[in-house]
Amino acid sequence: xxxxxxxxxxxxxxxxxxxxxxxxxxxxxxxxxxxxxxxxxxxxxxxxxxxxxxxxxxxxxxxxxxxxxxxxxxxxxxxxxxxxxxxxxxxxxxxxxxxxxxxxxxxxxxxxxxxxxxxxxxxxxxxx
Amino acid sequence: xxxxxxxxxxxxxxxxxxxxxxxxxxxxxxxxxxxxxxxxxxxxxxxxxxxxxxxxxxxxxxxxxxxxxxxxxxxxxxxxxxxxxxxxxxxxxxxxxxxxxxxxxxx
Numbered sequence: 001x002x003x004x005x006x007x008x009x010x011x012x013x014x015x016x017x018x019x020x021x022x023x024x025x026x027x028x029x030x031x032x033x034x035x036x037x038x039x040x041x042x043x044x045x046x047x048x049x050x051x052x053x054x055x056x057x058x059x060x061x062x063x064x065x066x067x068x069x070x071x072x073x074x075x076x077x078x079x080x081x082x083x084x085x086x087x088x089x090x091x092x093x094x095x096x097x098x099x100x101x102x103x104x105x106x107x108x109x110x111x112x113x114x115x116x117x118x119x120x121x122x123x124x125x126x127x128x
Numbered sequence: 129x130x131x132x133x134x135x136x137x138x139x140x141x142x143x144x145x146x147x148x149x150x151x152x153x154x155x156x157x158x159x160x161x162x163x164x165x166x167x168x169x170x171x172x173x174x175x176x177x178x179x180x181x182x183x184x185x186x187x188x189x190x191x192x193x194x195x196x197x198x199x200x201x202x203x204x205x206x207x208x209x210x211x212x213x214x215x216x217x218x219x220x221x222x223x224x225x226x227x228x229x230x231x232x233x234x235x
Binding site: 039046047048049062063096101102111112113114115116117118119120121 | 161163165171172173174175178184216218220221223224225226227228229
């Protein structure tokens with residue numbers, strides 16, 4: 001049974017960079033039409049998609065956050081990661097890692113995903 | 129950007145009743161690119177429906193999805209105690225976005 005487990009600091013300072021890692025167990029990361037990504041949820045709010053990455057490193061980002069986000073994959077460790085820079089209090093959220101099913105074309109920058117397996121979430125507070 | 133509007137914001141029903149949740153898109157997202165998720169308190173979202181009407185693995189058949197174009201629905205035929213939760217729709221035809229959610233609460 002595929003499981004995802006996110007990890008990272010619970011508290012980060014404004015202007016710093018958040019680094020989160022998601023470890024995949026119970027399945028392979030190298031599958032066609034499967035991507036690996038992140039979604040966040042501010043306290044009491046809805047869901048915001050951040051982006052996703054393919055096992056070859058091709059990445060797709062939410063246009064509203066694209067300048068601040070970098071995602072990467074390390075299939076040898078069965079992990080993928082999120083870096084979000086220039087943090088403010090507005091980035092305080094629970095961050096979910098999730099397996100994405102769908103399709104991406106890096107040349108056209110086109111993507112189409114839904115999330116079929118989710119990790120439990122990592123709560124991150126941005127505060128000095 | 130495609131904006132998804134979910135209605136109602138809160139649905140108050142009793143166990144055994146039928147729940148009908150609406151998701152309206154600001155532009156045509158065809159009949160393929162819509163998913164529904166359930167989020168119970170303190171848990172991660174769980175995929176219920178993809179491709180408008182396809183139940184995810186392990187999802188009971190009391191959950192059904194339908195619609196096309198800009199108007200979509202999630203129906204729970206008979207509410208079980210574990211179905212009281214927040215439900216989100218998500219489109220992936222033009223970039224990716226979520227609706228604001230509908231809370232199904234016990235009346």
